[in-house]
Amino acid sequence: MPDAQRIQLAHGGGGQLSAELLREVILPALAGPQRPEALTDAAVLDAPPGRLAFTTDSYVVQPLEFPGGDIGKLAVCGTINDLAMAGARPVALSLGLVLEEGLDVELLRRVLCSAGRAAAEAGVPVVTGDTKVVERGALAGMVVNTAGVGAVLPGARLGFDRVRAGDRIVLSGPLGEHGLAVMSCRRGLGFTAELRSDCAALHALVADLLEALGEDVRFLRDPTRGGLAATLVDLAAASGHDVEIDQAAIPVHRTALAAAEMLGLDLLTVANEGKLVAVVAAGAAERAVAALARHPVASRAAVIGTVGGPARPPLVEMLTPLGGRRVVQMPYGEELPRIC
């Protein structure tokens, strides 16, 4: 695209320019060497046997590139993770782009190459897509949507209904790196050298965890928007059980903690993009930590709490280091808009 280094409305029109953008920018970035035909209107796949997982997420993060990631990597990893949390092996992704007229084609290329690298590293191809362009000023930069299909692993029996009193709560690593990296970058704070988004695909961790524990894994979720607080309040409400966590057991990233304090944010409510919460049977917690900690992205996995008895209404409480108890609440809205 030598004479069009900015996106034009016509790139979204379904005509010659759309074809050129697809051929010269999108396909080279996303299509693996063995799939030159990728990104057709509808892809046809061999259906995996058994149950199918299906998910979608839209991404509106600002800025589009941030320490540790960008909107493309985030979209690919986020959808892979939603499939993994359903106990599924991710099979294929779709990628829908809405671009603002005037967007720098080089920025688009970087973001798509990053998405393509993340997909290739995860072994999950992008097989179908769509591109629209809206007029200048109608959108800040770009919106990315990914959807994904996966094959539910035979050993996965996950759900709120499987949670029992005495189950343990495992967290795969420290909180808040994604949200605070994006926010520090946006505000020009000086944390960016040490604080990077934790954005990562977690399907390999989940496969190992299910392999090691089988049905002793009761429930999985990645604490993205709303953070650990939202995940645990949902868990309590949907399972009907109290939940108790121990603040001292939660792994801490020192720079993230400092950034949260400076910004007046509660680490429990900040978004993560490369962490998971697992509820596992009481006797299986140490095996869960061991299975997770073999992966570098979960090297600091820890047991952080316990599922209590049935309660109405169920509460999430955190034991503080000084022996107090604090009720953990669902955040009201969004402390950090456009974080993912």
Added chain:
Amino acid sequence: MPDAQRIQLAHGGGGQLSAELLREVILPALAGPQRPEALTDAAVLDAPPGRLAFTTDSYVVQPLEFPGGDIGKLAVCGTINDLAMAGARPVALSLGLVLEEGLDVELLRRVLCSAGRAAAEAGVPVVTGDTKVVERGALAGMVVNTAGVGAVLPGARLGFDRVRAGDRIVLSGPLGEHGLAVMSCRRGLGFTAELRSDCAALHALVADLLEALGEDVRFLRDPTRGGLAATLVDLAAASGHDVEIDQAAIPVHRTALAAAEMLGLDLLTVANEGKLVAVVAAGAAERAVAALARHPVASRAAVIGTVGGPARPPLVEMLTPLGGRRVVQMPYGEELPRIC
């Protein structure tokens, strides 16, 4: 949502307000009576046997509501149609929303109810979704993304590689109603009483067509962005065959023709959202028309052309009523921005 009739940033934050929007607006509109649990992070489905089709589209149409449809119905029908054109029975849809802060909640509700009705009428549930909110001014109203999975019908063997010289080209009805209805509405032209979007789900037509013709159906596409021109130029380029169509055989919607003339648009390049182009074996064309015409949305189906011999480069030509020949070209860009 009594005291929040406008979308707020916090509705996209993954906290209490997000849960309220989901519970009070999104789920009632989209979830069928038998699926109270719809729209989880990832849905789990029984995998259909055989091959799986997977597709996505983003929708940016302005205005959000137009004669004959709205962005919700359009998104549902468009993704159903992309699956149908791959020869698949649509199984499930995802729906990703990006909303602008300040959006009227009643408008959102109308659009989602329309999407829910279209999904229910088509028998294809929305099973998973996502909602993000961006700040006022960052987006005009809303963007909708749908993805879909489908089960490829056993009798479907479709593809550019199956197209042969002598195959006939069938069009399911007149051109341009969607694009011209939206554009007339946007410009305040007086056609809106007679000109409505043709937005419709076409999977039942495709099922009947495949049932009637089997492998005599070679290729299917819905001529959306870029219109019939883009579909036929793609067909010629990818199959390596010339294509000839007869202008007099193309069914005409008189008001659409008048609107196109007033707006200086070529009906061949205007988007449709409820039409299909089928390439079928020579001897099967009349059966194809008969199978399609049983459906009210395709009552004017007609054989409009023929696939010619192999050629380099292959051309699309249209015979005009006066005996001339016109080369049909791929539109350069977008004559009608934000039409779908």
